[in-house]
Amino acid sequence: MKPAVFRFLLFLSGLYGLPSHAFAAQSSAIEAPGPLGPLAGTFVNAGAGAPVVLMIPGSGPTDRDGNSALGPKPATLRQIADGLAKRGISSVRIDKRGMFGSKQAVADGNHVTIADYATDVRNWISVIRGKVGVRCVWLAGHSEGGLVALAAVQGQADICGLILLSTPGRPLGEVLRGQLHAMPSAQTVLPQIDSAIGALEAGHHVDVQTLHPGLRQLFHPAIQDFMIDLFHHDPAALLRAYHGPVLIIQGAADRQVSATEDLPLLKAADPKAQVVLLPNVIHPLADLGVAPAADGSLPLDGAVVSDIAEFVLKH
16 A cells, blocks of 8 residues: 555644553443444443543544644543543544554545545444443544534434534635744745645645645645545534534634634534633643643643533533
8 A cells, every 4th residue: 555645734733742641441442334444443431321422633644642643742632531531431532544543444544535534433423322322422523623523413313512622613725824824934935825725725636846845745636635625614614503512622822723713703603602712722732831741742731621521421
């Protein structure tokens, strides 16, 4: 199999590492059916009758723990799973089709759509319900994973509710455009960036040979079909169509998803949603001001797990 071309670095620039804290809850491997092979995950069992949260990782080569193959190792999802288990909530965190433990699920991990990921989420829900016997499953999506959760929840009765973590409110083409416009090093190539994103938003492919060499990997031909599909989805519109419980957690210091541009759109789409805006918190839900450990790791903000647990347990 040819090596995967990692998708663009949406949401990944400026991330800090987070540690994984060991916890003695029962943890085991779990699988769901994929198109060509199994999808792989980790089940953290908080005990009989516990609610279950299915965690969906963010963009690019990000694994079930929330760690990126490109460098950042935040372990956001693993830390949340450990914290929830201490509060009596089970979880399943998953590798996306074509990546990591789910590598054999498809021939090419870049040849995917948001609808594909949503189908996988629904398969996971069926497996979890059969294994644990719960009536419904909570969906927690981080970053792009929040968009996948929003796509998966449409028309589904076996989903308890949504937990949107650092989730964009704008279509992802707009988010990427804003991220790149904020980079000083990109100022001289902004016309090419805008032209390329605009073409993909319109459903057209881009000839990367016409772009600055520094942009060719960002808009690599192998990922353009995915980007065309990704840019087509409007998170706020999807949230507007959903009528179950919703928790939105956003960091005010997030440089990937904006508390001033994305969060208001989500709030307007669901005025009944519970919204938690954490001051001085960055995209992987860590505090910006906490000094990193020797290995570069940072802990989650202390409110993240408690807010999720309180929300799940009260519904």
